Amino acid sequence: MARVKPFRGIRPPKELVEKVESRPYDVLNSEEARLEAGDNEMSLYHIIKPEIDFPEGTSEYDPRVYERAAENFQKFQDRGWLVADEKEQYYIYAQTMNGKTQYGLVIGAWVDDYLNGVIKKHELTRRDKEEDRMKHVRVNNANIEPVFFAYPDNKVLDDLIMRHAKDEPEYDFIAPIDGFRHRLWIVSNEDDIQTITDEFAKMPSLYIADGHHRSAAAALVGAEKQKQNPNHRGDEEYNYFMAVCFQASQLTILDYNRVLKDLNGLSSEQFLEALQKNFTIEKKDSEIYKPTHLHEFSLYLDGCWYALNAKKGTFDDKDPIGVLDVDISSRLILDEILHIGDLRSSQRIDFVGGLRGLSELKRRVDSGEMRAALALYPVTMKQIMDIADSGKIMPPKATWFEPKLRSGLVIHKLV
Secondary structure (H helix, E strand, C coil), X not given: CCCEECECCEECCHHHHHHHCECCHHHCCHHHHHHHHCCCCCCCHHHHCHHHHCCCCCCCCCHHXXXXXXXXXXXXXXXXXXXXCCCXXXXXXEEEECCEEEEEEEXXXXXXXXXXXXXECCCCCCHHHHHHHHHHHHXXXXXXXXXXXXXXXXXXXXXXXXXXXXXXXXXXXXXXXXXXXXXXXXXXXXXXXXXXXXXXXXXXXXXXXXXXXXXXXXXXXXXXXXXXXXXXXXXXXXXXXXXXXXXXXXXXXXXEEEXXXXXXXXXXXXXXXXXXXXXXXXXXCCCXXXXXXXXXXXXXXXXXXXXXXXXXXXXXXXXCCCCCHHHHHXXXXXXXXXXXXXXXXXXXXXXXXXXXXHHHHHHHHHCCCCCEXXXXXXXXXXXXXHHHHXXXXXXXXXXXXCCCCCECCCEEECC
C-alpha cells in the first residue's frame, strides 16, 4: 500500500511566483532556458539549468554547473525568493488546458515504495540520465522539481480537493509559454491531512506518468542516505521525495508522433507496396488527416496523407504491449521495413509531441528535413496502468502528457 506524508514546502512568496516558476528542466535545451530566463535573476532556470550562468557552450554536466545550482538555491533562500513553510502540509495543484482542469496532490512519496514496486513504472531509464539528476539532488539536498504520478480514481480525495478548490488559491497565473492556467492551494487542516494520508494508504499502487529519471534519481539518493546514516530511523525527510499525484481519469495523453529522415533506400511506391503486407491503405488528400481510432495510423508522404489500418493478426489484443500502436508501428514499419531498431539511438528518426499538432509533421517533411511522417493514436492511461501492473515496459517514445508540471511552485528539502 502507498505510503505518503505531508512536508514543509519551500515556495516563492505569492507576489514572486511568476518570476520564479519555470518549465521542467528536460523540456527545453540550454539556449532556450537562457532566452526564457533573460535578465530575470529569480528564474528557477538558474537552479535547474544553471549552465545558463556560464558562457554559451558550457556543458550542463560540468561539475561547476552542479555547484552553481547549489549556490543559486541557497541564494534564492537567502534573498527571500524561496521561503520554507512553517508546518508540514499537502498542496493541491490544478492545471487548466483548453478548458479542462486536472487536480493533483503534492505529496512526499516514500522511497521504499519505489524500490519495492508499489510505485510502478512503465519506461526504461538510462543510467547516465539517472546519475545527472542524482547529482542535482545530492548537491542541493532537495527535490527541486516534482515527479508526475497517477493514482486510481478516489471519491474521498476528489471531494476533498473540490472543497478546497472553491477557496481562493495561493497561486493563480497563466504560464507565458503554453498559455495554460496554474493554481495552487495549501492543505493545512490536520483532519484533511490525515484523510489524504489514509486514502493513499489504501491504494495498492501509484503509477509514474512522467518523470521516470527524476523518480529513479530521487529514490536512489534517498536509499543512499539511508545507508550513509548510522543512526537511520526511517522517519527522516530523505526517506521521501516530492511528487504530484493526479487521478488517472483526469489526465490527458497526447499522440507522440514520428518523423523519418529516409525510407531505407526505397522509393515512395516501394515503401507503400511494402506497407500493404500488414496494413490496408487508403489515400486521403493534402488535408491533414489524424488517426481516429486504435490501430489506425496517418502517413504523410510526398505531400499526401494516407490512412493505414493494421490488419487482423498483426497485433494481440490480449497482450498489453502487443496491442499498443507504438509497438505495431515499431515492429511492422520502423523495424521490418525501414530497419530502424533502436528508437533511443537512431539518428534516422525524430519524435514530435502531439501538442505541436500534425501541422508540425507536415512542415518538417515539406521543408525537406524529413522524408515522411507517421502519426499515431494516443495511448490511454488504462493501457499505461495495465502495462505497469503486468511488470512490462512500454516501447520508447510512447506517451506525451500535457500540460507539463510547472517547476518552482513547491520544493522539497531532504533535511
